[in-house]
Amino acid sequence: MEDARRHYLDQIRYDGVALSPALAAAFAAVPREVFVPDGFHRRDGRLVLPADPEFLPTVYSNDVLVTKMNGDVPISSSSQPSLMAVMIEALDVRPGHRVLEIGAGTGYNAALMATLGAEVTTVDVQEDVADRARAALARAGIDGVRVEHADGYTGGVDGRYDRIIVTVGVAGVSPHWLDRLEPGGLIVAPVEHAGTHPVLVVRPDPVTASVVCPAGFMTAAGPLASRHQHSHPPPAPALGGLAETAPARWGTALEAYAYRDLWYAAGAWHNRATHASIPGREQSFLALLDDSGAAGAVVLPDGAILASGGSAERYTAVATALVDRWWSLGRPPIRAWRVGLALDGPILAPRTWALTKLR
Template identity: 60%
Template sequence: MTDLRRRYVERIRRDGAPLSPQLSEAFASVPRELFVTEGFQRRDGTWARPGSAGFLERVYSNDVLVTKVDGGVPVSSSSQPSLMAIMLAALAVQPGDRVLEIGAGTGYNAALLTALGARVTTVDVQDDVVARARAALQRAGVEGVRVVAGDGYAGVPNEHFDRVIVTVGVAGLSPHWLAQAESPRPGPIVVPVEHAGTHPVLAVHCAASGSDVAGPGVVTGRVVCSSGFMTAAGPLTARHPGAHPHPVPATALTAFRPAAPSRWEHSLDSLAYRDLWYAAGVWSTRATHAAVPGRDGSTLILLDEEGTGGAAILPDGMVLAGGAQEREYAAAAAGIVDRWEAASRPPMQAWRITLARTGDSATPIWCPTAWDLVD
């Protein structure tokens, strides 16, 4: 292992990823730079290419590498390594497992899965992404990965898998994944599902036979971790009765003003704030995130029906509100903070989630519809 990759593995571990010896070896042995040979977008918008200053150091940082941009919007990437590690740990791959991956990206995640002993089929709807992933896997000498061009909603018809992992944000699960996740030892479907403007990663299990997904089979999940992913295209992003509003930019909102004072002397740290955010999404279908005027970064907000006002909950518990219904939304926001406190500040992992079939009848999806606190 080179010093660069050794530091890379230690950085992933230090940032909170549960690295087993097998997973550590996978990250140490797979050359990430061979999956971004056309470069990636730096955070300042410029493009980093192989051979440029700091290229390898950035490749082996714990950071997402955006590899394709369309109209200024990132549409393909190599995900943040610590998030990849957390999702792979939740997938609990065993040697010989057949894994369906939705979202090929650069091919790097499929290569890591192969290093863990899996046989991988990865699907991506973008033809150029498919071609680059195939070339990268060949360049890295990775065998045992099949890269398929197609709509991830369909999975791979007439095939079955032991594990399913989704590397793009979705509104719900395709019933085809449930049908295809069928084996003597079925594992979870690890998938980032939209919730309050974010994409927390769920580990989903189906108690019924995969072929019975149109019936009353019980489909449940637990939160693995918080995350933010690029959003999928097509049926996987369908709106449904429990959908939250899309995130909104600061330019869409009216002026917000204090409606309730700070609740806590010390602001919640980022993890606790995300726990509060998740609970807000459970208790309000108007929860999402927004760039509130005059505030840095994204903020938890209950967005009003007009999409221009509502109430924001800050990390210190202060509530800001604006718009025609600011009193109503401010009261709802304060009520969420009260309820979260009364429940002893449950982490997002404490919720047991029940999913139900919803969406368009021709292309249904399975979405979270009920939550119970179990821890």
């Protein structure tokens, strides 16, 4: 076990994630394997059991552990540790803070925050998930966490909190969460944007947000997944019939984070931006879908554009204009965006986007 855990913090820090000494100590202290006692599914769908040789090395890797499936669809997991770290650091958890977590998952994230000295209430809409998280926290000897089977939209039992963290992809912020916040409080939540779930830090009065990082999450159910006037199209599972309509424009393809920067900008400027799969390729790509949702244009990391359908020429022109705009503004990073939210149906949804200069 010590061999498996020795390089855990190095893996979390690998992509430049900064860990405070307190959070590093929490990751080192909380035994992640206790929270997946029945095993987990890897990204490729393979089931890994505790008796398997790869169990502990995978548990102490920087990877998501899927713990519940609905057919082929993951519906509960232990998130990627580096993403947990970024979100907890953005939450600015202090000893004595009362924290509400929407989405208990395995309980591991709540355990980390409790180890930082927070009093955590974590809720999950799936009763079996809440039960397993409660049992795992008890096995790990973690105090200071209350697990509730409750609807994340309402936030569960009454109470007021200094911080709220959301660990499931949502379309917007529940007004109930804002009602629960103490003065000076904030919310960290992955809010849908162009088919992904970038993490936002949301502050009230007025309800505005800054973007922390790109991310992808399992999508919530119910009101938290409500469509609104600025909703982007659902991701396209596969776009066929694509042909190159604009050549590569960069000798070196954008690295992953820069490509996500372009992706976010495209979603801020155009409401048909989402992501799409291309047959024969593993990753998903930034896409602009036509009204059918089955055709449009795809922007590749090297700047080439592929398109299909009767509006291929028009969508190629739109995609080219979006890429040109991002490039002409100096390739603004995702963290440069500020988002205004407003009530739209049952949620406060993204309404406006503005670029700011980073310090």
